[in-house]
Amino acid sequence: MARMKFLCDADRCIDCNACVTACKSENEVPWGINRRRVVTINDGKPGERSVSMACMHCTDAPCATVCPVQCIYPTDDGIVLHNKDQCIGCGYCFYACPFGAPQYPQVGNFGTRGKMDKCTYCAGGGGSESPGSPEEYKKYGSNRFGEGKLPLCAEMCSTKSLLAGDGDIIAQLYEERVNKRGYGSGAWGWETAYHEDVKT
């Protein structure tokens, strides 16, 4: 079975934020929640690079391990999903996440968080809602994956910087690019997320 991953080719990313917009629009993400964001390293300096980042759907996902109610789990495709009905909004997944992916709506005093929200790889939710149902859409957003489609952020990337799909295939795509153009700043986050790097 394919292992789904994200790969951001930072040498192509132009910080246009189309991926962020696509994600927000496709999943109708509420205000203040950013499932995907673009971070610019060395802004305004030589060697500046922008990286689009969301949940990387880690191998041995630390969020899933630390969750006190065990509501986060990986699917057979390696997508990390969670069940919002069980989430207690403790915030531990954010502390454990190497990529700052989990988001929480503020629901009360003293920083009380609501149910965690994060990138679902456009694969719906990890709850009891039937896949593709309006209930699932309301809680978790789109289930493009169930329709055989890839996440919209990667699909809409204007420079094809953000790649989604089978980890082996996108790694190979990236390696070919690096070989052809002669440079590459690496697959950002892969070492931390998947315990392996691309071969360049």
Next chain:
Amino acid sequence: MSLFARIRLVTFVLLMLGIVAAPVCGQKLGPDGAPNPDASVVNQRTLLEQAPRVEGRIDIPDVKASVLMQPAGRTWEYFHEVLLHWGGAIVILGMGALLALAYLILGRIRIAAGRSGQKVLRFRAFERFSHWLTAASFVILGLTGLNITFGKILLMPIVGPEIFSDVSQIAKYLHNFTSFAFMIGLVLIMVIFFRDNLPARVDVEWVKQGGGFTESRHAPAGRFNLGEKMVYWLSVTAGLALSVSGFMLLFPFYRTNVADIQLAQVAHAVIAVLFIALILAHIYIGTLGMEGAFEAMGTGEVDLNWAREHHDHWLAEGLGRETNRGAPAE
């Protein structure tokens, strides 16, 4: 041409050459002859060698989102899931075993002279209120805190994920709000009992006599013996540390970043585990471990013989005061 003019000319030519040549020398070219945009780029490995986190600029107001990567999350995960589970279990169960052993070997420390039937006031109502406010909130905080760490191992398999999730949700709110009651109680205890917990010369004698744990020897003490003083100072220190780290966790990302919060959580958890072990010992000696001790915090009055055996200096001072006031001592 004068020497000076010649030097000027040579300098000028060199300067012009430098201006023309500099960009060519400074640039590495790509395989297709194009300027290499990767010439000065830093990759993640270099960045992570320089700093524990990769940070940059973002286009959204959420400041904490500017951290692109923090591999320390996996380290914190290791602490929370391995070190804390094992360490916490060992410390708490170890203390339980130690106390069971103490009970088997020492048994219940009896009032050697038996009960006199006469009562002496040891804790006033307000002192007892302060103690029980702190104690009750401590138990709630301790249980709900243990639930978030050990609940998924101990409770979840029994009640199932749905009920466990509801319980944990309530536990989270209880923990957040009971903390304020605990902090009020802590400050009260700190102030009320401060003077009587200052070190005194009699404490040395108390240690020499083995703390009175062997019934043959008498260990003298003031209002609080050295053991109680240690419970006081350790509790106050641990309570303050838990309050500070707890506040950091209660107001996440208020002047803190993710590394601060991870550190606060580690401190909060480690201190809480040690505090629970300390309080287990405190509960043991105050109830099962010693005859006549619980009523001090229960009704506030202790038996005269109990006071004579465990807090002779305090009793003498108290009786002295009462005699001075003209009240009958017996």
